[in-house]
Amino acid sequence: MNTVIVPTDLAAKVLFDERRVIGPAAVQRYFLRVQDDATMRATVTLPDSQSQQATVRLYEPNGAPARSAPDDIDIGEQDAGSATITVRAEDMVAGVYELDVVAPPLAATTVTVRAELGPVALAATQQGAGLEASSVGGGGPGGAEGSTATGAVAYRLVGAERSYAIAGRGQPAESLQARAPRWAKRMEVDLEVPADLWDELTDLSVTIYDSTGQQVRGGNEPVNYAFGRMRLALSDSLTGIPLTVEFFPAFARPRGHAWRGTARIRFLGLEAPVGDGKPLAVVAGGRSVIRLPNAPSLDMPEGFGTLIETRVTTPTGSVAVRRTVVAAPSRGAGGVK
Structure with a gap:
């Protein structure tokens, strides 16, 4: 049936x-x-x-x-x-x-x-300096035929993020290191592997260790799909110190093989308005570019970019939201290996 x-x-x-x-x-x-x-x-x-x-x-x-x-x-x-x-x-x-x-x-x-x-789709541009807003369906909430999507654009600084290309050696665990900034309240780790690789694995775990090598409380989770996201609340004792993120694959076949994946480490905890918001209007079937504000100075680990949330809100309360990494000079110490 x-x-x-x-x-x-x-x-x-x-x-x-x-x-x-x-x-x-x-x-x-x-x-x-x-x-x-x-x-x-x-x-x-x-x-x-x-x-x-x-x-x-x-x-x-x-x-x-x-x-x-x-x-x-x-x-x-x-x-x-x-x-x-x-x-x-x-x-x-x-x-x-x-x-x-x-x-x-x-x-x-x-x-x-x-x-x-939401009123518009928000796609990252190739240059990374803005977003492309395009009409959703007919152009407005609910897809009203021929309508123009209008809303107010606002920006918020929410944290910092870095992307990593992982070249796995096979069975051995692979690790990354980043120093959690003092302002961080939460940490997220994304891991994505190709679907064909996922079919070869019987297990894949993400574990976070502190600077002494001890596993962080709540810092161990299995990845149950080809994409996984770990969330971790950061106490004051975990900020300002290097944290190690370990990815441990278990292959169905004994020897395994080299593998590739993509990881992102994200530190969150800020809710600060940035830039000047502007009105937005996108006609049905049309597109418009939203320029992102310059990244503010922020204490963050080496190689990280500021994470800015762009929000388009209509008069009726419908919203479109996207978080984008904007490169900025880092003032903070803390290497990433």
Whole structure:
């Protein structure tokens, strides 16, 4: 028996499902078609959040938990009455996402679900000094035919990031080193390997060690798909010191072989406005270039660039968001090996 799904094309219309009743232990599944460089925002609300509960999950087109929301989100009763998941443009994977809303085992629940794309798609330009804003679908939220997408552009400095090309030797672990800046509150490590390599692995782990060689609490996770993201809260004792990130593959065949992958280390913890925002208007089918502000001076490890978030907000509150690395001179000490 085959299952046929008919996804909602969010470039053509907004998904809005009001007061959907979900039976005990049942799952209401929504399939959402999206495009590259768009921003998706999905909101699930319990009208009666005082007495009802639900669990929200979002999956990428390949079935992996969404990198923007890897964990289940519980809503209702002692938790918040609604959950909003935003998938930024740099995290968007073109295809069909699956949004699941799960009722508790012994009680039905009623939810209202809304999902939409932002007003424009935001793609990085080849020069890296700006973003190309293009219309989504018909041009506005919900894909209004022939409409012009308008919004206000704002920028925020959110952290620092560096990308690495990994040339693995085979079975031995590969490692990177970076000094966490004093301002950092959180650390993210992305690892992506080719799909054909992933099929040859039985295990792949990411581990973070402090300057004494001790494994950091919460700093060990398996990579369960060809793309994995580790998140780590940084205590004061972990900032200002070198941290080692280790990638350890386990091949199905005993000897393994050389392999390649891409890693990104990201330090977050800043929320500072930068640059001057401007109004934006993109006609249906059109494009416009958004110039990024100059990178501010920032204490960060060698080889890192400042991470600037660009946000386009319409008068109705629809948003398009992308984080971009902007090169800047580093004032901080701390080598990366």
